[in-house]
Amino acid sequence: MSHHILVVDDEPDIEALISQKFRREIRAELYRFTFVGNGQDAYQQIVNASDEAAVDMVLTDINMPVMDGLALLAELTDLACPPKTVVMSAYSDMTNIRTAMNRGAFDFVTKPINFQDLVITINKTLKAIDKERWSQQQLEKAKVQLVQGEKMSALGQMVAGVAHEINNPVNFIYGNLKPAKSYVHDLTELISLYQRHYPEPVEEIQSYTEEIDLDFLQQDLEKLFESLGVGASRIRELVLSLRNFSRLDESDKKDVDIHEGIDSTLLILGSRLKGALEQPEIKVIREYGELPRIACYPSQLNQVVMNLLANAIDALSDRNKESDGSVEPGVIRITTKVVDDDWVRIAIADNGPGISEDVRAKLFDPFFTTKPVGKGTGLGLSISYQIVVDKHQGRLSCESSLGEGTTFVIELPLRG
Numbered sequence: 001m002s003h004h005i006l007v008v009d010d011e012p013d014i015e016a017l018i019s020q021k022f023r024r025e026i027r028a029e030l031y032r033f034t035f036v037g038n039g040q041d042a043y044q045q046i047v048n049a050s051d052e053a054a055v056d057m058v059l060t061d062i063n064m065p066v067m068d069g070l071a072l073l074a075e076l077t078d079l080a081c082p083p084k085t086v087v088m089s090a091y092s093d094m095t096n097i098r099t100a101m102n103r104g105a106f107d108f109v110t111k112p113i114n115f116q117d118l119v120i121t122i123n124k125t126l127k128a129i130d131k132e133r134w135s136q137q138q139l140e141k142a143k144v145q146l147v148q149g150e151k152m153s154a155l156g157q158m159v160a161g162v163a164h165e166i167n168n169p170v171n172f173i174y175g176n177l178k179p180a181k182s183y184v185h186d187l188t189e190l191i192s193l194y195q196r197h198y199p200e201p202v203e204e205i206q207s208y209t210e211e212i213d214l215d216f217l218q219q220d221l222e223k224l225f226e227s228l229g230v231g232a233s234r235i236r237e238l239v240l241s242l243r244n245f246s247r248l249d250e251s252d253k254k255d256v257d258i259h260e261g262i263d264s265t266l267l268i269l270g271s272r273l274k275g276a277l278e279q280p281e282i283k284v285i286r287e288y289g290e291l292p293r294i295a296c297y298p299s300q301l302n303q304v305v306m307n308l309l310a311n312a313i314d315a316l317s318d319r320n321k322e323s324d325g326s327v328e329p330g331v332i333r334i335t336t337k338v339v340d341d342d343w344v345r346i347a348i349a350d351n352g353p354g355i356s357e358d359v360r361a362k363l364f365d366p367f368f369t370t371k372p373v374g375k376g377t378g379l380g381l382s383i384s385y386q387i388v389v390d391k392h393q394g395r396l397s398c399e400s401s402l403g404e405g406t407t408f409v410i411e412l413p414l415r416g
């Protein structure tokens, strides 16, 4: 990346001189110079610069008209993140150079300029800038990890706790359904026996049988038990998925079936896929290949799948909201396969609006989101990236074309 150096000097020759001396670096886009003639113009340019034109370093003369180098330094120190400044002045001007250093200048060069020395000084300054930025980024990354880790573990614990609490009562229901069914069967059998052997019951029994519509009752009871069974096993499945998803007990790498994790996640997201009044259903197509069990951190990987699916669902719902309802139905396609013998490839593709070039450049940045406040945190993809790349030595990439859709690809090493 090219560094932007702002040169502040009232000597008209300096621009030609620097441009000539540094022509190779400029052509290689290592440095980009701009020139102004006094401190005031410099200050304006620094403060008003857009992100792309931000000034990384200032190389300033001390004695200038309008606003001199020392005044410029004084102004710059008030900025939130001032650019690093190197001052230039004659050797005999040591008093001013000292003052500049005391006002926060990073270094100085003496005039007349020795260009070899200037190159060394510029490189040293830029290196210090890069190092500071890198530390800042690491700090930011660590902060995100800490916050998200804390949130996930609290959420995971709660989910696991709730799942556990539901598990017991649901098992009462589930476990008692079978005996209940058989008792009812026995009782109906008994009634049939009575009916066979006493075909002419007393008046009271006859009228009560009609009142309760015994035939219908017997038929319906069977269906009723059927649906009780379906309901209970669906709750059991969901509870299992929640536990599978949070997998708190598994903080070590485990050999797992990736498909199980994906299926659990889909089950949890079920309500968002199913569609509602203004929300048409989203179709999920699973194209699972033959996968071996993979050594990984299962709950973290589930988290990644969850993030990617949630983004795809968001993208598809947004698209539906903006259109007049004539768009093709939303489809999420999940494809898994082994590639190059020792990589597993999980692709999650949607036919949503796609991602523009400039959004794609910032996709994995922490806190980058295009969603309104309260909806998006901008953490999903940055966390996913950390989990896939840092934790699993895998790769996470995104292919997208506007108007056609987006595919996120997770690749994990088989021998991880």
Ligand SMILES: Nc1ncnc2c1ncn2[C@@H]1O[C@H](COP(=O)(O)OP(=O)(O)O)[C@@H](O)[C@H]1O
Binding pocket: 307, 311, 312, 315, 350, 352, 353, 354, 355, 359, 363, 368, 369, 370, 371, 375, 376, 377, 378, 379, 380, 381, 382, 406
């Ligand atoms: N499948 C997708 N289709 C379109 N845009 C997407 C998709 N996935 C992610 N994005 C874009 O990436 C941004 C960052 O995603 P993410 O890190 O998960 O944060 P958040 O979902 O909270 O915004 C989203 O705001 C969105 O603009």
Ligand SMILES: [Mg+2]
Binding pocket: 307, 310, 311, 378, 379, 380, 381
């Ligand atoms: Mg997200």
